[in-house]
Amino acid sequence: MTRDCTVIRYNKNLQQTDAKLVELLQRFEHINLSDRSQWANTTIVFARHLYNMLQLSRVIAQGAAMRNESRGAHYKPEFPERDDKNWLKTTKASFAPDADEPKFEFEPVDISLIPPRPRRYDVTK
Amino acid sequence: MADNKTVIIKIKRQANPDSKAYWEEFELPQTPGRNVTSALMEIAVNPVTRDGKKTTPITYDANCLEEVCGSCAMLVNGKARMACSALLEKLDHPVKLEPFSKFPVVRDLAVDRSVLFEDLKRVKAWVPIDGTYDLGPGPRVTMQEQEVAYPLSRCISCCCCMEACPQFNESTDFVGAAAISQVRLFNTHPTGKALKRERLAALMGDGGIQECGYAQNCVEICPKDIPLTRSISEVGREVMKQAIGDLFRR
Numbered sequence: 001m002t003r004d005c006t007v008i009r010y011n012k013n014l015q016q017t018d019a020k021l022v023e024l025l026q027r028f029e030h031i032n033l034s035d036r037s038q039w040a041n042t043t044i045v046f047a048r049h050l051y052n053m054l055q056l057s058r059v060i061a062q063g064a065a066m067r068n069e070s071r072g073a074h075y076k077p078e079f080p081e082r083d084d085k086n087w088l089k090t091t092k093a094s095f096a097p098d099a100d101e102p103k104f105e106f107e108p109v110d111i112s113l114i115p116p117r118p119r120r121y122d123v124t125k
Numbered sequence: 126m127a128d129n130k131t132v133i134i135k136i137k138r139q140a141n142p143d144s145k146a147y148w149e150e151f152e153l154p155q156t157p158g159r160n161v162t163s164a165l166m167e168i169a170v171n172p173v174t175r176d177g178k179k180t181t182p183i184t185y186d187a188n189c190l191e192e193v194c195g196s197c198a199m200l201v202n203g204k205a206r207m208a209c210s211a212l213l214e215k216l217d218h219p220v221k222l223e224p225f226s227k228f229p230v231v232r233d234l235a236v237d238r239s240v241l242f243e244d245l246k247r248v249k250a251w252v253p254i255d256g257t258y259d260l261g262p263g264p265r266v267t268m269q270e271q272e273v274a275y276p277l278s279r280c281i282s283c284c285c286c287m288e289a290c291p292q293f294n295e296s297t298d299f300v301g302a303a304a305i306s307q308v309r310l311f312n313t314h315p316t317g318k319a320l321k322r323e324r325l326a327a328l329m330g331d332g333g334i335q336e337c338g339y340a341q342n343c344v345e346i347c348p349k350d351i352p353l354t355r356s357i358s359e360v361g362r363e364v365m366k367q368a369i370g371d372l373f374r375r
Contacts, residue, residue, distance in 0.1 A: 034172050035181035039141045040232035042184050043169070 014065040059093040059102045133219035150175040161208035185234040195281030205288040244300045250307035252317040264315040277310035279349045286343035298332030302343035306356035
């Protein structure tokens with residue numbers, strides 16, 4: 001996640017990351033606890049978080065892979081430009097319990113008041 | 126692995142508040158820039174002691190890992206400090222980790238520091254607005270006042286000052302430097318001033334400001350460099366003024 005899902009993102013690496021996450025989710029089914037005590041057990045707390053962290057990581061990896069553009073702080077070297085025509089929308093993810101994976105939908109951004117313009121720092125607007 | 130490439134960490138452990146404490150030794154490969162909290166995380170990956178015995182991961186409190194949340198305070202080589210800002214390469218070896226000695230142990234290195242929150246409640250360390258209606262913009266705070274208040278507001282409730290204080294113990298019930306410093310902070314706040322008399326009154330009597338023995342350990346140990354002794358003397362003066370005034374007011 002730290003290598004492939006931060007500022008610079010390549011689609012190939014994002015897909016590999018998602019595949020790895022699927023593998024980790026399978027391994028999660030057979031997880032072992034190194035601490036089985038009943039009192040102040042921080043291992044069980046972490047184990048309970050881990051599943052959610054893995055699912056949330058899939059949201060990040062898949063959401064990033066879908067969006068073929070560079071927007072804000074996120075930069076895809078394969079698609080260096082912002083693509084308002086296709087991707088001026090909010091990615092919304094929810095959890096699909098049956099499929100055990102994230103489900104995506106997109107919501108257009110309200111631009112009725114201020115039309116978007118290219119963000120340029122070399123010229124005054 | 127060569128001896129100079131590993132670090133040895135001795136940890137005082139305790140399974141629950143009622144059981145006896147015991148020591149365990151761990152050996153980790155040396156990694157540049159590693160702090161005590163990340164060493165504890167590394168131990169959790171494979172909790173095996175130095176002599177090869179399988180054990181449980183260490184229980185400890187930690188959150189922000191950048192010395193602003195105040196939860197990972199412990200005794201590192203006998204000194205009260207934040208585990209996240211204690212870099213292994215800058216410590217004497219072997220590194221010795223213990224829970225705070227003046228607070229009840231929850232488990233291993235985690236202690237119950239709720240006494241500070243009780244102390245903060247006792248001195249009413251808050252600005253009395255209930256948020257039920259809009260009060261409009263608050264009074265302006267001058268630059269000079271901000272420069273005094275800001276260092277005080279950096280307190281992270283880590284309790285290092287209380288652990289280091291010789292007067293902070295069961296027999297004195299002393300509130301400790303952190304709470305006194307918060308009294309100074311909120312008494313200088315233009316809206317917080319409303320509770321000034323109550324805060325000063327809370328510092329009179331048992332466990333109040335007079336318990337301070339001027340050891341000055343608090344200001345020495347404070348990880349956020351808060352001028353705690355300055356706060357104690359300023360608040361002490363205010364408490365004294367109010368106590369004498371009270372004699373004539375009755």
